[in-house]
Amino acid sequence: MRADAARNREQIVQAARAVFTQDGPAASLNQVAQRAGVGPGTLYRHFPTLQDLLVAVIKDDVSALCARGRELLTGPSPEQALRTWLRAVAGHASAMRGLVATQLAAVTEGSALAACHDEITATGAALLARTGSGLDIADLLKLANAIGWAGEQAPGDQGLTDRLLALVTLS
Amino acid sequence: MRADAARNREQIVQAARAVFTQDGPAASLNQVAQRAGVGPGTLYRHFPTLQDLLVAVIKDDVSALCARGRELLTGPSPEQALRTWLRAVAGHASAMRGLVATQLAAVTEGSALAACHDEITATGAALLARTGSGLDIADLLKLANAIGWAGEQAPGDQGLTDRLLALVTLS
DNA sequence: CCTCTATCCGGAGAACCTCTCCGCTTCGCT
DNA sequence: AGCGAAGCGGAGAGGTTCTCCGGATAGAGG
Structure with missing residues (x-):
């Protein structure tokens, strides 16, 4: 990849992170391009779909989530470990005002998001x-x-995600 | 209300039911107006927001849901009754391809949807x-x-809603 | 039955959105 | 330095939501 292309790509990802964090599912790809200082054409060449862009943004977070899961494998209480990890998954899903959750719900076979999933x-x-x-x-x-999605719909209710997770049986 | 206005209103609600059922959250209000045979202005005067229109469409369903709940109050097993009713609630929330769930999640104080809620x-x-x-x-x-929302995201997985509800503790 | 006005209609249009196409620019290899 | 390929980004097509207001009309009152 040419150096200028790599530079643009990185700038688009950073702009996307900012815009997604602010606007969630209502984010406009136009706005991402504008903030990154590139034209719409450039954005769509690098990331043909919103999901492709989202994957670039959350890839590191997904890796961290899985690493955390592997850590928890060594703990003493299997059920507690699972519960802790599910809490982390819900937290990840609610990132970017629920954008991750909505996209994850519509993941299609073979897509980049499918790999994360x-x-x-x-x-x-x-x-x-x-x-x-x-x-x-x-x-x-x-x-x-x-x-995680539900928790993000009521931003004022801080503990909602935890309370709802507490209602889930794991046995 | 003038007779022609009432006629238009009813036609808009019927068109909305059809379009919502077909397209869910991706439904276009433009399309609703077109299908009802009215201009966009007419639609927005009758229903300033999408939620107002949605309420008009689901009002009867909500009443039926609450009536069902009152019936269940007379049954023998309180916990079973609650579980059955929650299943009905989830089914209602997943109506119209998840449109109800997404809107219900964003209900604001004092709105028409709040009354249903x-x-x-x-x-x-x-x-x-x-x-x-x-x-x-x-x-x-x-x-x-x-x-209900999750169940609607995977239309191919018929029993998903029931399986997820089975994971919920009620005691 | 006719007239008149408050009510209602609905198209034009502004301001966004997504996504594509293609002429021009620029990189970096030779 | 020159050149071919890679990349850029604006123009634009076709969609969306939502507003405004000139014109049509229902239906009450004479």
Whole structure:
């Protein structure tokens, strides 16, 4: 990749992070391009879809989330570890005012977001296996995602995500 | 209200029901107006916001939901009644491809949707009181709403809503 | 039955949005 | 330094939401 292209790409990702954080699902890609100081054409060449751009923004966060999951694998209480990690997943899903949750809900096979999703699923499966319960990791993740989404809809209610997660059985 | 205005209003509501059912959150109010055979101005005068229009469409459904809740009050098992009703709530929230859930999540004090929400909350509170649990009805409803939303994001997965609801503790 | 006015209609248009196309610029290899 | 390929970004098509206001009309009152 040419040096100027790499520079632009990085600037777009940074602008996207700022705009997504501010506007969430209502964010405008036009605005991202403007803030990055590039034309719309440049943005869409680098990131054909909103999901591609989102993945570039959250990639590091996803890695950190999975690393945290691997750490928790070594702890003493499998169920507590799973619960802690699901809390982290919900927190991640509610990032950027729920944008992640809404996009994650519409993930399509083979997309860049699907790769992130698969990585998370694998981590969760390992944590779940240790508990010996018969639950489905895909369902648990969908529920955590939905709870993160709900938590972000009421920004004033700080503890909502935790309270809703407390209603979930893990056994 | 003049007769022609009432006629137009009714046609807009019917058109909205059709468009919402087909397109969900991606529905265009323009399309609603076109389908109803009126201009955009007419639509916005009758229903200043999307929520106003949505309320007109779902009002009967909300009443039915609350009536069902009152029926369930007379049953033998309080907890089972609450669970059954929450299932109905989730089903209602997922109507129109999740449009209801997304709007319900953004309900603001004093709006028309808030009235619907209050009616549902009152019904739920009665059902919850019988169980003697210390849970919060507002939280339970938010969770049911989120689960309905999640269920609608994966239209191919028929039983998802039920499976996620099964993960919720009511005691 | 006719007239008149308050009410209502609905198209034009402003200001956004997403996404594409393509002529021009610029990088960096030779 | 020259040149080919890569990349840029504005113009623009077609969509959206929402407003404004000149003209049509329902239906009450004479």
